[in-house]
Amino acid sequence: MKKIVLMAMVALFGCAATNAEMAPKPEWSGENYLKINRKIQCSTVDNEPALYRWSGRAYARVPGEADKRVFNLEGMNIRQCVSVKDPKMGNGYRLVSKEIMLYLDPETNEVLRQWDNPWSGESVEVMHVHNDPVNSRPSYAMGADGKPRQANLMTIDNKWFMSVEVPLFYNNPLAGDYQKYVGGTYHATEIFDFNGSLSELMDDTVTSAYPSVSWVRIAQWLPWMEMGSRSGLLYFNAVGSKVKEWDSLPKVLRDEIAANYPDYTTPPPGDDPRPNETSWTKMKKIIDARGETSSKSSSH
Numbered sequence: 001m002k003k004i005v006l007m008a009m010v011a012l013f014g015c016a017a018t019n020a021e022m023a024p025k026p027e028w029s030g031e032n033y034l035k036i037n038r039k040i041q042c043s044t045v046d047n048e049p050a051l052y053r054w055s056g057r058a059y060a061r062v063p064g065e066a067d068k069r070v071f072n073l074e075g076m077n078i079r080q081c082v083s084v085k086d087p088k089m090g091n092g093y094r095l096v097s098k099e100i101m102l103y104l105d106p107e108t109n110e111v112l113r114q115w116d117n118p119w120s121g122e123s124v125e126v127m128h129v130h131n132d133p134v135n136s137r138p139s140y141a142m143g144a145d146g147k148p149r150q151a152n153l154m155t156i157d158n159k160w161f162m163s164v165e166v167p168l169f170y171n172n173p174l175a176g177d178y179q180k181y182v183g184g185t186y187h188a189t190e191i192f193d194f195n196g197s198l199s200e201l202m203d204d205t206v207t208s209a210y211p212s213v214s215w216v217r218i219a220q221w222l223p224w225m226e227m228g229s230r231s232g233l234l235y236f237n238a239v240g241s242k243v244k245e246w247d248s249l250p251k252v253l254r255d256e257i258a259a260n261y262p263d264y265t266t267p268p269p270g271d272d273p274r275p276n277e278t279s280w281t282k283m284k285k286i287i288d289a290r291g292e293t294s295s296k297s298s299s300h
Contacts, residue, residue, distance in 0.1 A: 027202075028150060028153060029148040029149065029150045029151070030141045030142070030148035030149065031091065033148065033149045033150060033151045034091060034092065034093060034139070034140075034141050036151045036201060037093075037139060037151065038081055038093055039201060039206065039207070039208055040162070040196075040201070040209055040211055041079070041081065041095055042079050042080055042081035042093075042095055043080070043081060043207050043208040044207045044208070046080075046081065046083055047080050047082060047270060048080060048081075048207070048208070049078060049079070049080050049266065049267055050079050050208060050242060051076065051077070051079075051242065051243050051244075051246065051248075052076065052077045052079070052213065052240060052241070052242050052243070053074075053075065053077075053240045053241065053243055053249050053250075053253070054073070054074075054075050054213065054215055054238040054239060054240030055072075055073060055074055055075075055238060055239065055240060055250070056072070056215070056237050056238025056239065057069055057071070057072055057106070057236070057238075058070055058071040058072075058073055058103070058234055058236045059236075059237075060233075060234055061232055061233050061234075061235065062119070062230075062231060062232040063231050063232065068118070069106045070106065070115075070234070071103040071104060071105075071106060071112070072103075072104035072105070072106050072109055073101060073102070073103065073104065073236065073238055074102045074104060074250055074252055074253045075099065075100060075101030075102065075238070075240075075253075076100050076101075076249055076253060076257075076264075077097050077098070077099040077134070078097060078098055078099075078265070078267050079095055079096060079098075079267050080095075080096060080097075080267040080270065081093045081094065081096075081270075082094050082096070082270030084138045086138070086140055088142070088144075088146070089140035089142040089143070089144065090140055090141045090142045091141050092138045092139055092140035092141065093138065093139060094135070094136065094137075094138045094139075094270065095135065095136040095139075096133055096135045096136075096268040096269070096272050097134045097136075098131065098132040098133060098134065098263075098264050098267060098268060099129060099130075099131050099132075099134050100128065100129060100130050100253065100256070100257060100261055100264050101128065101129035102128050102252065102253060102256055103115075103126055103128055104252070109252070110252075111128075111252060112126045113125070113126055114126065115225070117225060117226065117227075119227065119230060120226065120227070120230075124224060124225060124226050125224065126224060127222075127223075127224040127279070127282065127283060127286065128256075129279055130261055131276070131277040131279070131282065132264070132268065132277055133268045133274055133276060133277060134276055134277065135268065135272055135274075135276055155198055158197060158198045158199055159195055159196070159197065159198060160195060160196060160201055161194070161195045162195070163191070163192070163193050163194075164191070164192040164193075165189065165190075165191050166189065166191070166192070167188075167189050168187065168188045168189065168190065169186070169187050170185065170186055171184065171185055171186070172184050172185055173278075173280045173281050173284050174223055174280055174283065174284055174287075186220065186280060187219075187220060188217065188218060188219035188220065189217070189218045190215070190217045191215070191216040191217075192213060192214070192215055193213065193214045194211045195212055196209050196210065196211030196212060197209070208242070209242070210241060210242045210243070210244065211241065211242060212239070212240070212241045213239070213240050214237075214238070214239045215236070215237075215239075216235070216236065216238075217235065217236040218233060218234075218235045218236075219233065219234050219236075220233060220234070221233070221234060222234065222279060223279060223280055224279075224283060246265070
């Protein structure tokens, strides 16, 4: 059996090595770099909304224990792009977006309102991801070095593939004034893998591509879980795609947005000046509004 699997892997990767084209191409650089990325992320047309959705699972890993599936996931991101220009780096675009991700019961797939924490024995209120905005820095045709930027794509037959790793390490908004001495940083990694039709991506008559996407996230406990300094981490694994219609979102997501997040049916304005929102900045606002202290979580 092992020999058969090994032979299959050799055949697969041998084929990939023969057919894959990873060398930089002039048609993927400069202005075409912008066009390619806009078609993947949003649209080449300013202020044209685009919609991504994903589904997956979240697991907890605690040292000395078997991994535990804690949630199912349903998420969406609604976005748009607007053109910008820089005297040195030339034409560019800015992406603005909002996102929702629901934590679902891993058995019933129902939206969780309360979560029974198996490690603390407490029942805590679930705070679903509802971040507005989630905006990107402008992306330009030219780099800061004055050279045309290059799209890093791999192609196999008529498919393109793009991987993006995002290591995160910054001061946690929920940490105290002495985090330099005692810790208090947010440490995570997000990995995105996109793929789609090469002919669609290269077609100048197409303003928006519709790729598939996979998303992996390795991160610390979510703040609303009230895990404090307990050892462990979460990892998320989800797949999805850009979709053409609102009705392509799962019903549980559409119903929850209609009931509790009605402002998430449209993206932010292209000139949105607000700082980005995260689960941590959102949780800080909720804690501050409740007038709570961190004493509860620090006791764990």
